[in-house]
Amino acid sequence: PRIGVCYFPEHWPRERWKTDVDQMVDAGIDVVRMGEFSWGRIEPERGAFDFEWLDTAVSLFDDAGIDVVLCTPTATPPKWLIDDHPEILQAEPDGTARxxxxRRHYCFNSPVYREETERIVRAMAERYADADAVVGWQTDNEYGCHDTIRCYCSDCATAFREWCREEYGTVDELNEAWGTAFWSQQHASFAELDPPGHTVTDHHPSRRLAYARFASESVADYNRFQTELLRESNDEWFVTHNFMGHFETLDAFEVGEDLDFATWDSYPTGFAQFREPSAVTDNRLRAGDPDQVSFNHDLYRGPAGFWVMEQQPGDVNWPPRCPQPGEGAMRLWAHQAVAHGANVVSYFRWRRCRQGQEQYHAGLRKHDGSADRGYDDAARAAGEFDALGDLDPVDPDVAVCVSYDDLWALSDHPHAPEFEYLRLVDSFYRALRARGHQVDVVEPDADLDGYAAVVAPTLHLADESLAARFEAYAAGGGHLLVGPRTGYKLPDNRIQPDLAPGPFADLVGGHVDQHETLPESLPTRLTYRGDEYDFRTWAEWLTPDAARATGEYTAGAAAGRPAVLERSVDAGSVAYCGVWPSEELADALVTDVLDRAGVSSTDRLPETVRVARRDGRVWVLNFGSGPLTVDVPADATWYVGGASIPGYGVGVVDADVSDISIQ
Amino acid sequence: PRIGVCYFPEHWPRERWKTDVDQMVDAGIDVVRMGEFSWGRIEPERGAFDFEWLDTAVSLFDDAGIDVVLCTPTATPPKWLIDDHPEILQAEPDGTARxxxxRRHYCFNSPVYREETERIVRAMAERYADADAVVGWQTDNEYGCHDTIRCYCSDCATAFREWCREEYGTVDELNEAWGTAFWSQQHASFAELDPPGHTVTDHHPSRRLAYARFASESVADYNRFQTELLRESNDEWFVTHNFMGHFETLDAFEVGEDLDFATWDSYPTGFAQFREPSAVTDNRLRAGDPDQVSFNHDLYRGPAGFWVMEQQPGDVNWPPRCPQPGEGAMRLWAHQAVAHGANVVSYFRWRRCRQGQEQYHAGLRKHDGSADRGYDDAARAAGEFDALGDLDPVDPDVAVCVSYDDLWALSDHPHAPEFEYLRLVDSFYRALRARGHQVDVVEPDADLDGYAAVVAPTLHLADESLAARFEAYAAGGGHLLVGPRTGYKLPDNRIQPDLAPGPFADLVGGHVDQHETLPESLPTRLTYRGDEYDFRTWAEWLTPDAARATGEYTAGAAAGRPAVLERSVDAGSVAYCGVWPSEELADALVTDVLDRAGVSSTDRLPETVRVARRDGRVWVLNFGSGPLTVDVPADATWYVGGASIPGYGVGVVDADVSDISIQ
Amino acid sequence: PRIGVCYFPEHWPRERWKTDVDQMVDAGIDVVRMGEFSWGRIEPERGAFDFEWLDTAVSLFDDAGIDVVLCTPTATPPKWLIDDHPEILQAEPDGTARxxxxRRHYCFNSPVYREETERIVRAMAERYADADAVVGWQTDNEYGCHDTIRCYCSDCATAFREWCREEYGTVDELNEAWGTAFWSQQHASFAELDPPGHTVTDHHPSRRLAYARFASESVADYNRFQTELLRESNDEWFVTHNFMGHFETLDAFEVGEDLDFATWDSYPTGFAQFREPSAVTDNRLRAGDPDQVSFNHDLYRGPAGFWVMEQQPGDVNWPPRCPQPGEGAMRLWAHQAVAHGANVVSYFRWRRCRQGQEQYHAGLRKHDGSADRGYDDAARAAGEFDALGDLDPVDPDVAVCVSYDDLWALSDHPHAPEFEYLRLVDSFYRALRARGHQVDVVEPDADLDGYAAVVAPTLHLADESLAARFEAYAAGGGHLLVGPRTGYKLPDNRIQPDLAPGPFADLVGGHVDQHETLPESLPTRLTYRGDEYDFRTWAEWLTPDAARATGEYTAGAAAGRPAVLERSVDAGSVAYCGVWPSEELADALVTDVLDRAGVSSTDRLPETVRVARRDGRVWVLNFGSGPLTVDVPADATWYVGGASIPGYGVGVVDADVSDISIQ
Ligand SMILES: [Mg+2]
Ligand SMILES: [Mg+2]
Ligand SMILES: [Mg+2]
Ligand SMILES: [Zn+2]
Ligand SMILES: [Zn+2]
Ligand SMILES: [Zn+2]
Structure with missing residues (x-):
C-alpha cells in the first residue's frame, strides 16, 4: 500500500512548489492528485488555454518520483462559460436555477455541457498523454455532492422522456408497470412525462423511482463519456472517480463498471456527527465510528481493490463542529483502509487553504507551510506501508447485499421518518464487524457462490428471477439471513400481486400477514430462541408455512405472533427476520447464520475495537482513547506495533482473528 | 344505519369485479362509492369518453342490490388537460405553480376549469341519470386537502378584486373597514388589490382574513356549480361532499348549505398522532382519541344526519407512523359514528391498493383479495346495524359555537404559537363529552332556542347584532359559558372601538383590563369558587361591573385580579372565562353551567370511555385495551353486547345515560 | 433628559387629537414623533399631496409646547407607486420579489426609488422648513427590519459591480484579494460579478463579505441622500435614524457618521425571549435582560448622546409570547436609558392601534383612550427627569471593541452553529457590567487613548496597521484583553499568510497552534491562575513566545496546552484568551485587566441588579421582582427613590459606585 496527497499548486506561489514536493518526498508520499477544480486556471477565457503552470508542477513530481493522478476539472465550469450558456445550470423542482x-452547477444531461466537457477533457488528456508521471485520472469530483444528482431542468425533461421510451417501449407499458390509473396519472404519450416538479403532495412512487434511476444513470452515462475520452488519449491510464461516504442518490455499482477501480473520500469524524445524539460519543468525535467508515471501504472495494482518494488529515471545516482528532487518528485511519483492502491512502489536502469555501480545513501542512498534526501520522504510515509491501486482497466469508433501487424505493415510502435504508443495512453490517468478520458489500444479483453466508438486510424490490438466485444459493449449501420488507414490491415500485415476501415466500417458508411501524412510545419486544430482545420501527406479523417460528412478539397488538422464521433448504438454510433488530438481536441473528455456515466468530468486540484480516495478517484497530492489550499466539509476529496498543493506535500481527484476544 | 365501502374498479382486473361484489354482499355492505379519481380512465383523451367499464361496475352493484354513490372526478384533471391549459394550475404566494x-392541482377560480368541469360533470351525470343503482353523488373529493383552499394565481387575483368590490362596494369603504392607513396600505382602486404574496413580514390582518373568506367562498361557489349541474340531470339524487377532520381553511357550514347532507373522512389513529407527544397515548395509537373524532361527527351532522364516507379500515399510510389498530377498533368506530348520528359508515377502501401514492393503506380485503383485519369488524357492524334498524336523530341539550371566521382571525394573530382555535374549542368540547353530553356544534348565529345551555369557547369577531342574539338567549332563560378573546374585534378583523369584550360587555357584566400570553415557564394559577386550578397560554385581567368574580389569579403579574365572571340574566345566566382552562377547570365550568341549566351530568368518565345517547339507546364505547363492566337498571335491554365490554368493544343498551355506571 | 412619545394622528379621528395632546401635556411629554409610515396619507395618488392633516397636528403640538420630530415616510411606499414601478421591489437570492x-419593500439601490424619495422628502422638508415646532427628522424607519438590508435584484447587481470596481480598481486585484482560484471562481471582468444567488452550497466567503459590506454601504448611502435633502431645507434641524437592537446586517457606526446623533428602539421583554431557554427567566420576561438592553444604549451612544426613539410601553405584539411587564418596568427602562446617556426616552406608541399588523401592541393609552399600564410610569419618569435636569455625558474607563466586518465574516464561517459574534461580545460586556463599569462600545480603529483598559472580544479581520494601533495603545500604558479568533484573516476574508493571531502575534507574544470547535458533550475545562473554569464552543491551542501562559486546558485533546497568555508591554499589558469564556472566566479576565489598569470594580452584582454612573450620580436599577436595600455614605443624597428599592424599581443617589453596597 502507498500514501498519497491532494495538492493545489494553483493556490500557492510557484516559488513554493519545490519545497512542497521535497516535504512530500520526506514524508514518503508516493502519489499526488491535482487539478480537479482548475478549469478557471487552465482556460481563463474561452480557448485561451494555459497549461504551463500544470506542466511545471507535473514535471516537479516526475523529478521526485511521485506518481500523478490528474482530474478532469468539470465540477467547476468557470463563470464565462456559464454566462455563455446559462442553460447548463441545474434546476430545482420548482424551476429555480442552481x-x-x-460548485457542481452543471446539468449531466446538458448537450451543451457535453460539448464543453469534450473540449476541456480532450485538451487536458492530449496535453498529458505522454507524461510519464501521470499514471491515471480521476473523472470530475464527487458526483452529486450537495444533492446534485437529481436535476429538474428542461434538458433533463427531454432526456427523461427518452429514457422512459427506452425503458418501456410504449407508454401503455409504462402506464401498466407504474399503475397510473391511480389518481388519473395516465400518460397518453412519452412527451407528457415531466421531471417530478413542485406538487402539493407526494408524486407517484413509480415515477419517483424511475426519476431516481434516470438521474443516476445520467451521471453514469456522463462519467462513461469522460472515461472514453480519456482512454482515447492513452489507454494505459487507469480511470477512477472519488465517491462519497454513505451517499444515496448515485448507484456506485453502475458507475464503477466504467472505472478501473473506485476511490472514495473518507472523513471519519465528520461522518460521525450525522447520527442521533446518543451515537455521537467522545471517541467517535475524535476517531470516527469505525463501522461507518469500513462499510464504505467494503462498498467501494472491487476486484482491483480501491483507494481512499481523500483521507481526513486533521480537523475539517464542514461538520456541525470540528473537534481535533485524537492523537494518531490520521495514522489509524490509513491502516484501517489498508486492512479493508485499500491500495493507496491519499490525504486531503497538502496544505490548509487560505482562500475560498474550505478555509478552516486541515492539511498535512499548515497554511504557513509548517507541519500540521497529520503530517507525522502520514509519514509514519508511509514507512509502515513500505515495510508491509504489496498485500493480497481481502477475502470475506460473508456478503451483505445492498441495492440502490431498494434504497430509493424505501426513501420515498419509508412509512416512518426513522426508517432509513442505510441505517438498516448498518444494523446487520455492524453486528458482523463486531464479531471480527470481513464483509463484501454486493448487489443482490451478484454471484454469491463463494460466500459461506449472505446477509440481505432487505430485498425490497424483487421478481421471480431474483428469488430464484437466492433459492439456488441456499439449495447449494448457502446460508441466508434476510431482513424485513423483503419482496414487497415489483422492480417498478408497485406492490407485488401476492402477499410479502412475494416471490421469496417459498424460500422463506411463510408470508407476512400484517405490518406496522411503531413510534418509540409503543412496546417493541420479542423472544428469539428463548431470549428476550428489543427491536425498532418496523414489525411484520408472520405466518409460517414450511418454516418454523424462532421468534415471537411478546407485547403490543402483535403479541403472540411470529416475528422470525427459519428453515433448512437442502444443504443450506434461510432465516427471515420480520423486524428491524436491536443491536443484541442483530448479533444473535448473524452469529446463528454464521454458525450454520460453519464460520466461527470472535467474542463480541467493544464498539471502539475492530479487527480485520488481510493477506494473513490481522489489524487490531483501537478507536478508543484508552490502551488495549492483545494476547496472540507465542509465535505470532508483530509487523506494526505490538501487544500493547495505545489509544487511537494500531497493531498488525500475523495471526488468525480467532487466535487473538483483546483486553 | 348502513355499511358502505369505497371501491376502485379501475385499479383491478375486470374479471375480479364479480368476486369483489359477492364478498361485499357477504359482509352486508349496502352502499358503494366509486369514481372520484377516474377522469383519466373515463376520458383518456379529450372528448374520447369511455364509460363502458363504469357501466359494467354499476350494473354489477345494481344486480347485487347495493346502492351506488358516484363522484365527480374533478380532484384529478388528467395530464392532457393540464398540458392544454396550464393556467388551470394553482400557484403559491410567490407564484410557483402547483x-x-x-392531485388537487386546479384553481377553484379558473374560468377554463369551470368549463372543463361542466363538460365532465355533465357527461357523467347524463350517463347515469337513469341508473337505478345510483342514489346520489359526491362532488369532487376532500376539497382543500394538502393545503389547497388558498391559491394565489392570476385568476384568483381577478376573482379577489371582484369579491372585494361585491363585499365593500367602494374602495374607500374597504380602506375604512380594514384600517389601511396603517403602514400606508391604502388602496386607490379595487384593481390594486392582489392576493397576499411573498412579503418580508406579515400581511395586514384584515386583508388576510378577507383572503381567507374569499378563498373559502370560492370553493363553496365551485361546489355549488357542481351541485347544480348534477341536479339538472336528476333532481332526486342526493348530493354530498366528503369533508376532512379538523380542517381549517374551508367553511364547512357554508359549503354544507348546498348539500343534502354532509359526509366526512374519519381516520382516528392517524388524527391522534398530530398532537403534543404526551397526548399520543398507546390507546389513542390503537383506537384514536374519541373526542377528536366525535367533534367532527358533531360538526358535520346536520338536520339530515351525516355519513362517514371514508372510515379507517385498518392501518393507513399517511401519518408519521402506522401501528395496527386494536382488535375490534374498526367496529368500534362504526358504532361511535352511529351513536353520534351517522346514517352510513363507509370504509375506505375495499382492497389495499397495489400502485400509486396510497400503497400501504389497508382495505377490508388485502391486495391479494384475502380478508384484511377490518373485514370481520365491518361485517359484524353491518349485522348489528341491521338489527338496530332506522334510528332517530341525536338530540343534544347543549350546543358549542364554532366560527371559521374566528378560526382564521386567530390563526393569523395567535399571539402565542400554541394558541390554536380548534384546540381551545376542544378544551370545552372534551369536558362536555367526559360528562356524557351529546353536543351540537353550531355557528354563533345559529338558532340557540332549543338548547338548555350554550358554550362559546370564544366569540372573537363580533358586532352588536351578534351580542344581541346572545343577550336574547340568556334573557329567555338560556345559560351561557363564554371563553376568552371574545368580542376583541369587528368582523373585518379590526379591533373594536371599546375594550373587550366589546359588544358583549353588557351581557358579561365586565371588561378586559389587560391580556397576556404566557410561556410554560411562567406560573398560571387561579382559584375558581374556592378551588385551585391551572390554566394555559392566555390570561385576561378582568374588571367586573354587573357581574361578580368567581375566579381570581393567584400568581404572576396578574395575582389578585379577577379571571372568571358570572352573572344572572333574567331567567338565564352567563359565565365569562378569561383564560384557556385546564381540563379540570373546563370540567368545573361546564358542569356549573349545565347545573344552572338543570341538565344533569354523568360522573366524569376516563378518557378511554365515552357514552352517547341516540333514539333512546345508550352506546358505551371502550377506547381502552382493558375490559369495562357496566351497571344498568335491571330492566334494561342490551341491543349490542352486554354488561361486560372487552377492550376496544362497544355495548348498546336501552337506558338513560344517568342510569348507568361504568367500572 | 426628556420624555417623548410616538403618535399616529392618521390612525385616529381628527376630533380626538386635541384630547390626546392634552393628555400628553398632563403626562409631562416633551417630544412627539410622527409620520414614519404616512406616505399613503400624504400622497394618496401621484402628485396629489395632502398635508393639511399633518399641518393641523403639528400646530396642535406647537400650541402645547411639545417638540415635533418628523419622519420621512420612505419605509412604506404606497401601492400606486409600486404598481408604477415594480422594479423598486427588493428580491430574494433566487429572484423572488419581496x-x-x-413594509420595507423597496431596494436601496433602485435609481427610480431615489427619484421617488427625493420627491417625497423634498415635499415634506419644504412644507415644514419654517415650522417652529419641528426640531428634527428621523430618516425612514428601522432600516433593514425583517432582514431587508441585503437585496438581490438587478439594480443591486449593477450597483455591486460598480462597488467592486471602486473597491478593487481591477478585476485581477479582486481575484487576488479574494483568492478566486479556489473552485474556479475567477472573474474575467467586473461585469461577471453577480449578487450571491441560489447555489447548491456555500458562496465564496470573500464574495459574501464583499456583498455584506456593499449592502450595508448601500443603506448608508441611501440614508446620506436623505440627510442631505433634509439639511438643504433647514440646516438647523437635527437628523437621526432609529436603529434596532442587536441588529447584525447594517454598520451603525457608518450610518451614524451622517447623523447628528443616533436613536434606537428598545423592547426589553421582547428581546429577552430570543435566547436559549435557560436564559429566559421569569424576571427577564417581566423586565428584560438589563445587559442586553444596555449594550445597545452603549453601542448607539455617541458624543452627542443618543435617544431611545421607541421605548416599550407595556406588552407588545411580536415576540413568541407577550407577558405583561412587571409593575413599574416602563419607568425602570426610562431610567436605565438615561443612566447610560440617553437625552430623550420616547415611548412607542401613544395609543394601542385598532388596525393593521401591530394590533395587540400596548401604548401609553389604550385603544379606547383610557390610560394603559405604561402611562403612569411615563408620567412619573417625566417628573423625575425634570427634577434631574440636564446631565453630563457618561464617561467610561473601559471600551469594548465591536466590528461589523468581523460580525459578518464570522457569521458566514462560524465553525459551530452556536458561535455568534454578538453573543461572544456579550460574554465580555456582561462581565464588565456585573462589576459596575460603564462601557463605551467602539470600533477597533477608534481612538483608544482615553481608556484605562480595552476589551476586544475578537479582532478577527486584521492587518498590520490595526495591530500597530493596539501595540501603540499598550506601549502607551493601556491594558488590553483580547479574545479568540483574533488576527485569523485579512480584511478581505482570506486567511492571513501567518499563523493566527497573524499581525497581533508580536503584541500577544505567541501564536495559535490549532483550534477546535466543541459540542456540548465534549469536556471544556481549563485552569486560569490556579482556579478551574469552564469555557464553551471554541478552543485555541496556544504556543507562548514572549508571553507567559496564565491558563491551561485540563481536559480533552487539548489537555496540558496553554489557553490564555499574558505579557507586559512597556507601561501596559495584554492578555490573550484563546477560548470563549464562561461567565466565571470572563469575570476573572475582566477583573484582572481592570486591576492592572488601576480601575476598581464593585462586588459582582446579581444578574437582576445593575448600577450605572452618570454626571456624579449613580442609578441603582432593580430588574428583579423582590426589593433591594442599598447602603450609601451617610451624606449621600437620593435624587430618586431611596435606600429601599422595590421590585422593578430604581434609585438615583449622589455617590460613587464603589461607595455603595446592595442587599
Ligand atoms: Mg511509500
Ligand atoms: Mg345492512
Ligand atoms: Mg419633561
Ligand atoms: Zn438538468
Ligand atoms: Zn387560483
Ligand atoms: Zn436591490
Missing part, C-alpha cells in the same frame, strides 16, 4: 458561485 | 403529479 | 403588503 447558480454559479459554489 | 404542478401535475399528485 | 412584494407590497407589509
Amino acid at each position: 447558480e454559479f458561485g459554489s | 404542478e401535475f403529479g399528485s | 412584494e407590497f403588503g407589509s
Whole structure:
C-alpha cells in the first residue's frame, strides 16, 4: 500500500512548489492528485488555454518520483462559460436555477455541457498523454455532492422522456408497470412525462423511482463519456472517480463498471456527527465510528481493490463542529483502509487553504507551510506501508447485499421518518464487524457462490428471477439471513400481486400477514430462541408455512405472533427476520447464520475495537482513547506495533482473528 | 344505519369485479362509492369518453342490490388537460405553480376549469341519470386537502378584486373597514388589490382574513356549480361532499348549505398522532382519541344526519407512523359514528391498493383479495346495524359555537404559537363529552332556542347584532359559558372601538383590563369558587361591573385580579372565562353551567370511555385495551353486547345515560 | 433628559387629537414623533399631496409646547407607486420579489426609488422648513427590519459591480484579494460579478463579505441622500435614524457618521425571549435582560448622546409570547436609558392601534383612550427627569471593541452553529457590567487613548496597521484583553499568510497552534491562575513566545496546552484568551485587566441588579421582582427613590459606585 496527497499548486506561489514536493518526498508520499477544480486556471477565457503552470508542477513530481493522478476539472465550469450558456445550470423542482458561485452547477444531461466537457477533457488528456508521471485520472469530483444528482431542468425533461421510451417501449407499458390509473396519472404519450416538479403532495412512487434511476444513470452515462475520452488519449491510464461516504442518490455499482477501480473520500469524524445524539460519543468525535467508515471501504472495494482518494488529515471545516482528532487518528485511519483492502491512502489536502469555501480545513501542512498534526501520522504510515509491501486482497466469508433501487424505493415510502435504508443495512453490517468478520458489500444479483453466508438486510424490490438466485444459493449449501420488507414490491415500485415476501415466500417458508411501524412510545419486544430482545420501527406479523417460528412478539397488538422464521433448504438454510433488530438481536441473528455456515466468530468486540484480516495478517484497530492489550499466539509476529496498543493506535500481527484476544 | 365501502374498479382486473361484489354482499355492505379519481380512465383523451367499464361496475352493484354513490372526478384533471391549459394550475404566494403529479392541482377560480368541469360533470351525470343503482353523488373529493383552499394565481387575483368590490362596494369603504392607513396600505382602486404574496413580514390582518373568506367562498361557489349541474340531470339524487377532520381553511357550514347532507373522512389513529407527544397515548395509537373524532361527527351532522364516507379500515399510510389498530377498533368506530348520528359508515377502501401514492393503506380485503383485519369488524357492524334498524336523530341539550371566521382571525394573530382555535374549542368540547353530553356544534348565529345551555369557547369577531342574539338567549332563560378573546374585534378583523369584550360587555357584566400570553415557564394559577386550578397560554385581567368574580389569579403579574365572571340574566345566566382552562377547570365550568341549566351530568368518565345517547339507546364505547363492566337498571335491554365490554368493544343498551355506571 | 412619545394622528379621528395632546401635556411629554409610515396619507395618488392633516397636528403640538420630530415616510411606499414601478421591489437570492403588503419593500439601490424619495422628502422638508415646532427628522424607519438590508435584484447587481470596481480598481486585484482560484471562481471582468444567488452550497466567503459590506454601504448611502435633502431645507434641524437592537446586517457606526446623533428602539421583554431557554427567566420576561438592553444604549451612544426613539410601553405584539411587564418596568427602562446617556426616552406608541399588523401592541393609552399600564410610569419618569435636569455625558474607563466586518465574516464561517459574534461580545460586556463599569462600545480603529483598559472580544479581520494601533495603545500604558479568533484573516476574508493571531502575534507574544470547535458533550475545562473554569464552543491551542501562559486546558485533546497568555508591554499589558469564556472566566479576565489598569470594580452584582454612573450620580436599577436595600455614605443624597428599592424599581443617589453596597 502507498500514501498519497491532494495538492493545489494553483493556490500557492510557484516559488513554493519545490519545497512542497521535497516535504512530500520526506514524508514518503508516493502519489499526488491535482487539478480537479482548475478549469478557471487552465482556460481563463474561452480557448485561451494555459497549461504551463500544470506542466511545471507535473514535471516537479516526475523529478521526485511521485506518481500523478490528474482530474478532469468539470465540477467547476468557470463563470464565462456559464454566462455563455446559462442553460447548463441545474434546476430545482420548482424551476429555480442552481447558480454559479459554489460548485457542481452543471446539468449531466446538458448537450451543451457535453460539448464543453469534450473540449476541456480532450485538451487536458492530449496535453498529458505522454507524461510519464501521470499514471491515471480521476473523472470530475464527487458526483452529486450537495444533492446534485437529481436535476429538474428542461434538458433533463427531454432526456427523461427518452429514457422512459427506452425503458418501456410504449407508454401503455409504462402506464401498466407504474399503475397510473391511480389518481388519473395516465400518460397518453412519452412527451407528457415531466421531471417530478413542485406538487402539493407526494408524486407517484413509480415515477419517483424511475426519476431516481434516470438521474443516476445520467451521471453514469456522463462519467462513461469522460472515461472514453480519456482512454482515447492513452489507454494505459487507469480511470477512477472519488465517491462519497454513505451517499444515496448515485448507484456506485453502475458507475464503477466504467472505472478501473473506485476511490472514495473518507472523513471519519465528520461522518460521525450525522447520527442521533446518543451515537455521537467522545471517541467517535475524535476517531470516527469505525463501522461507518469500513462499510464504505467494503462498498467501494472491487476486484482491483480501491483507494481512499481523500483521507481526513486533521480537523475539517464542514461538520456541525470540528473537534481535533485524537492523537494518531490520521495514522489509524490509513491502516484501517489498508486492512479493508485499500491500495493507496491519499490525504486531503497538502496544505490548509487560505482562500475560498474550505478555509478552516486541515492539511498535512499548515497554511504557513509548517507541519500540521497529520503530517507525522502520514509519514509514519508511509514507512509502515513500505515495510508491509504489496498485500493480497481481502477475502470475506460473508456478503451483505445492498441495492440502490431498494434504497430509493424505501426513501420515498419509508412509512416512518426513522426508517432509513442505510441505517438498516448498518444494523446487520455492524453486528458482523463486531464479531471480527470481513464483509463484501454486493448487489443482490451478484454471484454469491463463494460466500459461506449472505446477509440481505432487505430485498425490497424483487421478481421471480431474483428469488430464484437466492433459492439456488441456499439449495447449494448457502446460508441466508434476510431482513424485513423483503419482496414487497415489483422492480417498478408497485406492490407485488401476492402477499410479502412475494416471490421469496417459498424460500422463506411463510408470508407476512400484517405490518406496522411503531413510534418509540409503543412496546417493541420479542423472544428469539428463548431470549428476550428489543427491536425498532418496523414489525411484520408472520405466518409460517414450511418454516418454523424462532421468534415471537411478546407485547403490543402483535403479541403472540411470529416475528422470525427459519428453515433448512437442502444443504443450506434461510432465516427471515420480520423486524428491524436491536443491536443484541442483530448479533444473535448473524452469529446463528454464521454458525450454520460453519464460520466461527470472535467474542463480541467493544464498539471502539475492530479487527480485520488481510493477506494473513490481522489489524487490531483501537478507536478508543484508552490502551488495549492483545494476547496472540507465542509465535505470532508483530509487523506494526505490538501487544500493547495505545489509544487511537494500531497493531498488525500475523495471526488468525480467532487466535487473538483483546483486553 | 348502513355499511358502505369505497371501491376502485379501475385499479383491478375486470374479471375480479364479480368476486369483489359477492364478498361485499357477504359482509352486508349496502352502499358503494366509486369514481372520484377516474377522469383519466373515463376520458383518456379529450372528448374520447369511455364509460363502458363504469357501466359494467354499476350494473354489477345494481344486480347485487347495493346502492351506488358516484363522484365527480374533478380532484384529478388528467395530464392532457393540464398540458392544454396550464393556467388551470394553482400557484403559491410567490407564484410557483402547483404542478401535475399528485392531485388537487386546479384553481377553484379558473374560468377554463369551470368549463372543463361542466363538460365532465355533465357527461357523467347524463350517463347515469337513469341508473337505478345510483342514489346520489359526491362532488369532487376532500376539497382543500394538502393545503389547497388558498391559491394565489392570476385568476384568483381577478376573482379577489371582484369579491372585494361585491363585499365593500367602494374602495374607500374597504380602506375604512380594514384600517389601511396603517403602514400606508391604502388602496386607490379595487384593481390594486392582489392576493397576499411573498412579503418580508406579515400581511395586514384584515386583508388576510378577507383572503381567507374569499378563498373559502370560492370553493363553496365551485361546489355549488357542481351541485347544480348534477341536479339538472336528476333532481332526486342526493348530493354530498366528503369533508376532512379538523380542517381549517374551508367553511364547512357554508359549503354544507348546498348539500343534502354532509359526509366526512374519519381516520382516528392517524388524527391522534398530530398532537403534543404526551397526548399520543398507546390507546389513542390503537383506537384514536374519541373526542377528536366525535367533534367532527358533531360538526358535520346536520338536520339530515351525516355519513362517514371514508372510515379507517385498518392501518393507513399517511401519518408519521402506522401501528395496527386494536382488535375490534374498526367496529368500534362504526358504532361511535352511529351513536353520534351517522346514517352510513363507509370504509375506505375495499382492497389495499397495489400502485400509486396510497400503497400501504389497508382495505377490508388485502391486495391479494384475502380478508384484511377490518373485514370481520365491518361485517359484524353491518349485522348489528341491521338489527338496530332506522334510528332517530341525536338530540343534544347543549350546543358549542364554532366560527371559521374566528378560526382564521386567530390563526393569523395567535399571539402565542400554541394558541390554536380548534384546540381551545376542544378544551370545552372534551369536558362536555367526559360528562356524557351529546353536543351540537353550531355557528354563533345559529338558532340557540332549543338548547338548555350554550358554550362559546370564544366569540372573537363580533358586532352588536351578534351580542344581541346572545343577550336574547340568556334573557329567555338560556345559560351561557363564554371563553376568552371574545368580542376583541369587528368582523373585518379590526379591533373594536371599546375594550373587550366589546359588544358583549353588557351581557358579561365586565371588561378586559389587560391580556397576556404566557410561556410554560411562567406560573398560571387561579382559584375558581374556592378551588385551585391551572390554566394555559392566555390570561385576561378582568374588571367586573354587573357581574361578580368567581375566579381570581393567584400568581404572576396578574395575582389578585379577577379571571372568571358570572352573572344572572333574567331567567338565564352567563359565565365569562378569561383564560384557556385546564381540563379540570373546563370540567368545573361546564358542569356549573349545565347545573344552572338543570341538565344533569354523568360522573366524569376516563378518557378511554365515552357514552352517547341516540333514539333512546345508550352506546358505551371502550377506547381502552382493558375490559369495562357496566351497571344498568335491571330492566334494561342490551341491543349490542352486554354488561361486560372487552377492550376496544362497544355495548348498546336501552337506558338513560344517568342510569348507568361504568367500572 | 426628556420624555417623548410616538403618535399616529392618521390612525385616529381628527376630533380626538386635541384630547390626546392634552393628555400628553398632563403626562409631562416633551417630544412627539410622527409620520414614519404616512406616505399613503400624504400622497394618496401621484402628485396629489395632502398635508393639511399633518399641518393641523403639528400646530396642535406647537400650541402645547411639545417638540415635533418628523419622519420621512420612505419605509412604506404606497401601492400606486409600486404598481408604477415594480422594479423598486427588493428580491430574494433566487429572484423572488419581496412584494407590497407589509413594509420595507423597496431596494436601496433602485435609481427610480431615489427619484421617488427625493420627491417625497423634498415635499415634506419644504412644507415644514419654517415650522417652529419641528426640531428634527428621523430618516425612514428601522432600516433593514425583517432582514431587508441585503437585496438581490438587478439594480443591486449593477450597483455591486460598480462597488467592486471602486473597491478593487481591477478585476485581477479582486481575484487576488479574494483568492478566486479556489473552485474556479475567477472573474474575467467586473461585469461577471453577480449578487450571491441560489447555489447548491456555500458562496465564496470573500464574495459574501464583499456583498455584506456593499449592502450595508448601500443603506448608508441611501440614508446620506436623505440627510442631505433634509439639511438643504433647514440646516438647523437635527437628523437621526432609529436603529434596532442587536441588529447584525447594517454598520451603525457608518450610518451614524451622517447623523447628528443616533436613536434606537428598545423592547426589553421582547428581546429577552430570543435566547436559549435557560436564559429566559421569569424576571427577564417581566423586565428584560438589563445587559442586553444596555449594550445597545452603549453601542448607539455617541458624543452627542443618543435617544431611545421607541421605548416599550407595556406588552407588545411580536415576540413568541407577550407577558405583561412587571409593575413599574416602563419607568425602570426610562431610567436605565438615561443612566447610560440617553437625552430623550420616547415611548412607542401613544395609543394601542385598532388596525393593521401591530394590533395587540400596548401604548401609553389604550385603544379606547383610557390610560394603559405604561402611562403612569411615563408620567412619573417625566417628573423625575425634570427634577434631574440636564446631565453630563457618561464617561467610561473601559471600551469594548465591536466590528461589523468581523460580525459578518464570522457569521458566514462560524465553525459551530452556536458561535455568534454578538453573543461572544456579550460574554465580555456582561462581565464588565456585573462589576459596575460603564462601557463605551467602539470600533477597533477608534481612538483608544482615553481608556484605562480595552476589551476586544475578537479582532478577527486584521492587518498590520490595526495591530500597530493596539501595540501603540499598550506601549502607551493601556491594558488590553483580547479574545479568540483574533488576527485569523485579512480584511478581505482570506486567511492571513501567518499563523493566527497573524499581525497581533508580536503584541500577544505567541501564536495559535490549532483550534477546535466543541459540542456540548465534549469536556471544556481549563485552569486560569490556579482556579478551574469552564469555557464553551471554541478552543485555541496556544504556543507562548514572549508571553507567559496564565491558563491551561485540563481536559480533552487539548489537555496540558496553554489557553490564555499574558505579557507586559512597556507601561501596559495584554492578555490573550484563546477560548470563549464562561461567565466565571470572563469575570476573572475582566477583573484582572481592570486591576492592572488601576480601575476598581464593585462586588459582582446579581444578574437582576445593575448600577450605572452618570454626571456624579449613580442609578441603582432593580430588574428583579423582590426589593433591594442599598447602603450609601451617610451624606449621600437620593435624587430618586431611596435606600429601599422595590421590585422593578430604581434609585438615583449622589455617590460613587464603589461607595455603595446592595442587599
Ligand atoms: Mg511509500
Ligand atoms: Mg345492512
Ligand atoms: Mg419633561
Ligand atoms: Zn438538468
Ligand atoms: Zn387560483
Ligand atoms: Zn436591490
